[in-house]
Every structure is written in structure tokens, then in C-alpha cells.
Amino acid sequence: MIDTDVAIIGGGLMGTSAALELRRQQRSVVVLEQGWCGAQASGVNYGGVRRQGRAACQLPLSQRAHAIWRRLEQTIGSDGEYIASGHLKLARSDADMQELIAYREMAAAYGLELELLEAEALRRRYPWIGKQAYGASLCAEDGHANPRLIAAAFARAAEQAGARLLQQSAVRECSFDGNYFVLINSRGERVRSRFLLNCSGAWGKEIAEHFGDTVSEQAIYPNMCVTEPLPPLMNLSLGVVGGAFYARQVERGNVVLGGGRGIGNLALDATRPRASSSFKALAALTEMVPALRNALVIRTWSGVEGETPDHQPVIGPSATTPGLLHAFGFSGAGFQLAPAVGEVLAELVTKGESSTPIDAFSIKRFAVQQPSKEESRV
Numbered sequence: 001m002i003d004t005d006v007a008i009i010g011g012g013l014m015g016t017s018a019a020l021e022l023r024r025q026q027r028s029v030v031v032l033e034q035g036w037c038g039a040q041a042s043g044v045n046y047g048g049v050r051r052q053g054r055a056a057c058q059l060p061l062s063q064r065a066h067a068i069w070r071r072l073e074q075t076i077g078s079d080g081e082y083i084a085s086g087h088l089k090l091a092r093s094d095a096d097m098q099e100l101i102a103y104r105e106m107a108a109a110y111g112l113e114l115e116l117l118e119a120e121a122l123r124r125r126y127p128w129i130g131k132q133a134y135g136a137s138l139c140a141e142d143g144h145a146n147p148r149l150i151a152a153a154f155a156r157a158a159e160q161a162g163a164r165l166l167q168q169s170a171v172r173e174c175s176f177d178g179n180y181f182v183l184i185n186s187r188g189e190r191v192r193s194r195f196l197l198n199c200s201g202a203w204g205k206e207i208a209e210h211f212g213d214t215v216s217e218q219a220i221y222p223n224m225c226v227t228e229p230l231p232p233l234m235n236l237s238l239g240v241v242g243g244a245f246y247a248r249q250v251e252r253g254n255v256v257l258g259g260g261r262g263i264g265n266l267a268l269d270a271t272r273p274r275a276s277s278s279f280k281a282l283a284a285l286t287e288m289v290p291a292l293r294n295a296l297v298i299r300t301w302s303g304v305e306g307e308t309p310d311h312q313p314v315i316g317p318s319a320t321t322p323g324l325l326h327a328f329g330f331s332g333a334g335f336q337l338a339p340a341v342g343e344v345l346a347e348l349v350t351k352g353e354s355s356t357p358i359d360a361f362s363i364k365r366f367a368v369q370q371p372s373k374e375e376s377r378v
């Protein structure tokens, strides 16, 4: 039996960032990962490190994460190719522009500064933007990073800080006796802990329901492409109102772009890109950046992510089981948030509360209202 203060199911960014922070606070930690740490969503995503566009309820957490991204190298020993390049969200119509104007006003209340650019100013500053662009909103300090490097670096940092990482170690059984959780993995090892963190991404619902929590989460498969290396052109991460595409150019010259959905099967652990989604995203991108018209796509892929109906993650205590904490269902936007989620989970373990508001992410929001006896009478 392996005894530990905290057991974590899932070695993606949520699990490993929590493990790292818990080690800093002298808690013993075991991470159980069914495959390899960071090989799922955390390591294959687009790499957008963006606050712009997030719902109001996510902005405090996202701002907290932003502060950690800025000192990432001290935190995990690698910059993971993170650059605060800026994030430019394009409008294609007056209605889009009105949306950006309203968002800017809302975001200002959370300390997020955005600069609005009308068509002429936009093209003067970024001559490579096409004539179809109506305007844009710039978040100068948002940026992008290499998810493969970041996910591996968090796992390595957690291990170096003393967390025990059990890889190729799927949790097959878990139980709670009122004091301790006991997990049994695919290698037959038993782990006993006071706290259990459900950081199992698209598989989060399975674990939550096992403990009687009610939740709605479905698997989604965002579609991704990367082009051949091209001469430097786009010096920031690009998005568009409505989300038809998102794109960034890395230092080596390749343009990474996403948009639409691939296909997959969670039970078989299989994800595939979809050609029609790749073509659509490419068409939407080249409409806004005509110079990329002849760019050659050299690889396409997808990954699996958990999505909730309101597109907000589940973060916080279980509604049924003391000591069980959830962090899953990031709905395609958890990469930027991950370092702050790790800190919040560590606070919940060590202090019993989060210093950043997380009420909007409570699992209790899914609980079906039971009709009263009066109402249930026919």
C-alpha cells in the first residue's frame, strides 16, 4: 500500500500543476496517469495562452494564471517557448465589432486591458491582414506557448519537487471509507490518501459519477493543422469572432491553426482530424491573412477534451464526498488556466478554500432539482 496525503487521477496539466504546488506546501502526492503525463489534451492543444474572450466568471482565475505564465521559467525550469506576443481577435462585420466593444467594457472591470482597432488602423499596424477584416481587439500581453514542452515540464517539475508519478497506471477502482480514499491501478498497486483530486480531463465525469456526483460532460475533439515553415509574417496569436479559426506562427516559421472538430472515441482512446474541418479553418484563415493562401499543411491532428453545457469547467469540492476535489471539463480552454487551477486545488487541500472565486465552477450546478413531495403528486 502506498500512503500519501493527496492522490491525483490524471497527469495532464491540471494534475501536475496541482502536484507541484502541493509539494511546495510539503504535502505528499501521488499522481496516477493511465498513459504518459501530458500526452492527452495538455500536450496536443493549440497552445493559446489567452485571456481575451473568456467569460467574466473565468477572468479572475485567468488573471491569476497570467501572473504565473509571466514567471514560468522560475516555476517549471523551462519557458516552454511561451511568448507574450499579443492576441488579436478579428471582427468581420459591424455586429462582430459591437461584440468586441461590449467585451472590452466588461473585461476592464477585471483589469484586462484591450485595445480596439478600426479597419484602417488595423491594416496600418498589421499590413498582412486582409481587406475582409472590419476591425479587431488586441490584448497585448496574451500569447502562446508550445504545449508539448509545457506539459512535460510541469510533470518533470512536480517529480523533481518530490511528487511520485505513476505512469501507465490507470485507476481501475476507487473507494472512500469515510476517512481515506483507496485506489487500485492497472498494475494492482494500492494507493491510500486523505484527499483525492479528479483531474482526469474528458474522463472526469466517469470518476465524479462513481462518487455519486451529478455532472454533464461530453468529449469533444478540436481539429488542428500545422503548415510547412514559412517566412516570418504573423507576430501574434490570431482569432476571430465566432471562432472559425485560430492561428499562430512559431519561431521556426510553421503556422499552427485550429478550428472546427475532428472525430474520436473516448472509450477506444482514439482521436482523428477531419479533412473538412481543416479545409474550412484554412479557408477562414486565408480570407483574413491572404499571404497564407498557398501555405502547405504538413500535419493534422486532434485531441480529446471534456466539454460542459455552459462551457465552464468543474473546479472545487465534490457535492457528495468530503476530500474529493474536481478539476475537469475545461471545454477547450484549460491550457492557459492550468497553473492557477493547480494553485487553487492546493489551497482547497491546505486551507479548505480558494482565494480566487470559483463558485461558478461548482459541480452543484448540475444537480437536478428533486421535485418536492407536493409537486411530485400526480
Ligand SMILES: Cc1cc2nc3c(=O)[nH]c(=O)nc-3n(C[C@H](O)[C@H](O)[C@H](O)COP(=O)(O)OP(=O)(O)OC[C@H]3O[C@@H](n4cnc5c(N)ncnc54)[C@H](O)[C@@H]3O)c2cc1C
Binding pocket: 009, 010, 011, 012, 013, 014, 015, 032, 033, 034, 035, 036, 037, 038, 039, 040, 041, 042, 043, 044, 045, 046, 047, 048, 049, 050, 169, 170, 171, 172, 199, 200, 201, 202, 203, 221, 222, 223, 224, 258, 302, 303, 304, 305, 327, 328, 329, 330, 331, 332, 333, 334, 335, 336, 337
Ligand atoms: C486540440 C485541442 C486544442 C486546444 N487548444 C487550447 C488552447 O489553445 N488554449 C487553451 O487554453 N486550451 C486549449 N485546449 C484545452 C486544454 O488543452 C485543456 O483544457 C487542458 O489541457 C486540460 O488539462 P487536463 O489536465 O484537465 O486534461 P488532460 O491533459 O486530458 O489530462 C487528463 C489526464 O487524465 C488521465 N486519466 C483519465 N482517466 C484516468 C484514469 N482512470 N486513471 C489514470 N489516468 C486517467 C488521462 O490519460 C489524461 O492524461 C485545447 C484542447 C485540445 C484537445
